[in-house]
Amino acid sequence: MPFRSLFVAIVLGFGIVVSAFLINRQRPKVETEQPSAGHRKVRRVPLQPDLASAVTDKWPDYARAQVAMKQVCTQCHTTPLVNEVYARAEKVVEDTNAKVKEAQAIMDGLRKDGVLTGPPFSHPIDFVYFDLWRYDGRTAKHGAFMGDADFVQWHGNYPMPSKLVELRAAGDELRGQHGRGN
Numbered sequence: 001m002p003f004r005s006l007f008v009a010i011v012l013g014f015g016i017v018v019s020a021f022l023i024n025r026q027r028p029k030v031e032t033e034q035p036s037a038g039h040r041k042v043r044r045v046p047l048q049p050d051l052a053s054a055v056t057d058k059w060p061d062y063a064r065a066q067v068a069m070k071q072v073c074t075q076c077h078t079t080p081l082v083n084e085v086y087a088r089a090e091k092v093v094e095d096t097n098a099k100v101k102e103a104q105a106i107m108d109g110l111r112k113d114g115v116l117t118g119p120p121f122s123h124p125i126d127f128v129y130f131d132l133w134r135y136d137g138r139t140a141k142h143g144a145f146m147g148d149a150d151f152v153q154w155h156g157n158y159p160m161p162s163k164l165v166e167l168r169a170a171g172d173e174l175r176g177q178h179g180r181g182n
């Protein structure tokens with residue numbers, strides 16, 4: 001009977017469409033706010049302090065940005081864990097700033113006294129200083145905000161003092177050569 005089969009086919013098809021609609025309604029809604037041409041009003045908030053700089057300063061939106069970032073973390077972690085990670089990371093930033101400033105002072109002193117001359121990166125000591133803030137310092141700071149002790153310690157806190165010793169020794173040697181009129 002062609003009419004009966006057609007009727008069954010229509011009922012089945014309608015049933016499938018309605019079920020698909022009902023199942024789709026149950027899906028959790030995900031809101032995304034990507035800055036794009038269609039969302040020009042979305043304001044981009046930097047989520048971390050400026051960890052890329054040699055010495056990290058807090059910017060004006062810092063507190064608000066940190067609250068926003070913590071909201072991301074607390075989707076998976078408990079608030080105490082996230083607060084602990086951030087509190088420790090802030091200390092790592094302070095500590096790294098102090099080490100970098102110490103290194104800066106050594107380099108500035110050498111240049112000021114005319115011991116270190118010439119264009120940037122013309123002496124081995126320039127590279128030691130650069131690596132100290134650009135690689136070790138940044139690694140410690142970024143590692144801290146991800147709660148990664150290995151990066152903070154072995155790729156940041158350990159090489160920084162080691163390079164400070166190297167800087168002082170190289171600086172003393174340069175001063176010695178300078179004194180001898182070289």
Ligand code: HEC
Nearest residue numbers: 069070072073074075076077081082085086145146147148
């Ligand atoms: C999508 C879920 C998710 C989000 C969002 C998330 N994490 Fe995690 N995090 C995990 C998982 C899963 C692990 C465990 C990974 C493992 O052990 O291999 C983890 C591990 C960690 C650990 C190591 C914990 C430990 O006991 O060793 C820290 C610290 C951490 N996350 C911090 C953060 C911070 C800070 C943020 C926000 C910037 C964040 N997480 C965002 C899922 C998440």
